[in-house]
Amino acid sequence: SQTIHQWPATLVQPVGSPLSLECTVEGTSNPNLYWYRQAAGRGLQLLFYSVGIGQISSEVPQNLSASRPQDRQFILSSKKLLLSDSGFYLCAWTPIGTEDSPLHFGNGTRLTVT
Amino acid sequence: GENVEQHPSTLSVQEGDSAVIKCTYSDSASNYFPWYKQELGKGPQLIIDIRSNVGEKKDQRIAVTLNKTAKHFSLHITETQPEDSAVYFCAASISQSARQLTFGSGTQLTVLP
Numbered sequence: 001s002q003t004i005h006q007w008p009a010t011l012v013q014p015v016g017s018p019l020s021l022e023c024t025v026e027g028t029s030n031p032n033l034y035w036y037r038q039a040a041g042r043g044l045q046l047l048f049y050s051v052g053i054g055q056i057s058s059e060v061p062q063n064l065s066a067s068r069p070q071d072r073q074f075i076l077s078s079k080k081l082l083l084s085d086s087g088f089y090l091c092a093w094t095p096i097g098t099e100d101s102p103l104h105f106g107n108g109t110r111l112t113v114t
Numbered sequence: 115g116e117n118v119e120q121h122p123s124t125l126s127v128q129e130g131d132s133a134v135i136k137c138t139y140s141d142s143a144s145n146y147f148p149w150y151k152q153e154l155g156k157g158p159q160l161i162i163d164i165r166s167n168v169g170e171k172k173d174q175r176i177a178v179t180l181n182k183t184a185k186h187f188s189l190h191i192t193e194t195q196p197e198d199s200a201v202y203f204c205a206a207s208i209s210q211s212a213r214q215l216t217f218g219s220g221t222q223l224t225v226l227p
Binding site: 004009032034041042043044045046049057059090092094101102103105106107108 | 118120159163203
């Protein structure tokens with residue numbers, strides 16, 4: 001069966017520090033991968049999605065970037081964190097070639113920028 | 115773009131009672147409406163979805179209704195149990211592509227024993 005892993009589960013970082021959140025998917029090949037942010041009292045906002053290695057699409061302009069160095073690995077990064085980057089970050093996947101498949105989410109990373 | 119509003123933001127019910135969460139959407143072209151449940155410390159999980167060619171869908175204690183004319187859809191949970199306590203998100207999309215989903219702001223449901 002397929003599983004998705006995100007780490008770390010929680011992270012406290014000072015303003016101006018770099019960020020690297022990692023997500024990996026097991027049990028499937030060539031998944032579509034997504035990064036979402038969930039701010040308090042707000043819905044899930046799609047930040048990035050990827051349909052293949054090195055293929056990243058950004059949905060909103062921001063202080064973050066994403067990379068997909070391997071087929072089942074998706075990384076969310078920042079060179080210098082802002083206070084407004086605080087939130088709950090979720091990685092998700094859908095099977096390749098099936099745009100209508102439901103999203104499968106990881107358990108998320110709670111990021112607090114101080 | 116699509117805008118989805120979800121109400122209420124918090125909801126408390128007694129165990130065994132029913133719970134109803136409502137969402138409205140703005141884009142009349144939207145035709146796919148999923149509901150996700152997020153338990154504490156976990157990612158959201160799809161619990162039910164409905165497409166615009168049907169008005170109601172039921173799965174055991176959970177049902178979703180859709181009114182395309184009024185552009186609103188609702189989640190109904192009957193005979194609530196403590197394990198139903200979670201955050202529920204509605205979403206709307208002009209297709210079933212995950213990339214085009216617009217989520218509501220979520221409802222924290224608490225089922226009181």
